[in-house]
Amino acid sequence: MEKEQLTAHIGSRLREIRKHQGLSLEEAAKATGISKPMLGQIERGESNPTVGTLWKIANGLHVPFTSFIETPRPSAKKVMADDLEVLEGDHGGFLVKPIFSKDQYTPFEAFYVDITPWKAYYSKAHPDGVEEYLFLQEGTLEVRIGGDCFTLHKGDALRFEADKDHVYENIGSNTARFTMIIYYRR
Incomplete structure (x- = not known):
């Protein structure tokens, strides 16, 4: 996955997770300690979050770090x-x-x-x-x-x-x- 695709994928996954938990952007900002505008930029794929930012979001939303980059699971997966x-x-x-x-x-x-x-x-x-x-x-x-x-x-x-x-x-x-x-x- 290219960097732009990864940024868009992270944003899409963040939006899915937030909505699945029934949180507004403002509620997610309070839970994670990341500003509402920054969360919005990440969700729209306009900002490439750092590792530290993703950890804060993951911990605040009580999800694994890799929730933002996971894709549907195949029966076997080779990682190069x-x-x-x-x-x-x-x-x-x-x-x-x-x-x-x-x-x-x-x-x-x-x-x-x-x-x-x-x-x-x-x-x-x-x-x-x-x-x-x-x-x-x-x-x-x-x-x-x-x-x-x-x-x-x-x-x-x-x-x-x-x-x-x-x-x-x-x-x-x-x-x-x-x-x-x-x-x-x-």
């Missing part, structure tokens, strides 16, 4: 690396490639994530029952969850309850690359 869309964090250096979306059949979503050297990404707490699974392929990553801190090296993995604010920080001189699975308890 060159076809993955790259979404960038609000302050740069945090690149997310959605691989698989949560849908009515799958209680998780999966992403490839790159963090450039010495950059960090702050994530607000997810709803209760959400867990994250990280599998570090390259680099050194520090993950802070509430008052706990974990340092991951190549090949390490981490599972945590994501109902607290958390930070991913590349503390090495090479790009940190990991696979992230976000699991939603049914």
Whole structure:
């Protein structure tokens, strides 16, 4: 999907989700902390939201992040690396490639994530029952969850309850690359 198509698709999905929940733009703005004009621009495909903006909307509407990019589910799906869309964090250096979306059949979503050297990404707490699974392929990553801190090296993995604010920080001189699975308890 090209960038313009993705922007239009995200807007269309946001409108569907909002209307399905019976929310006006004003009510959705209050729930998400994103302004009514910005939500309107996203719905009309006039604004390409950042990863942080989509996370705020997803958390405020209590839907998975990938709800905005999911399409009808085939019986099998091959994902080619060159076809993955790259979404960038609000302050740069945090690149997310959605691989698989949560849908009515799958209680998780999966992403490839790159963090450039010495950059960090702050994530607000997810709803209760959400867990994250990280599998570090390259680099050194520090993950802070509430008052706990974990340092991951190549090949390490981490599972945590994501109902607290958390930070991913590349503390090495090479790009940190990991696979992230976000699991939603049914």
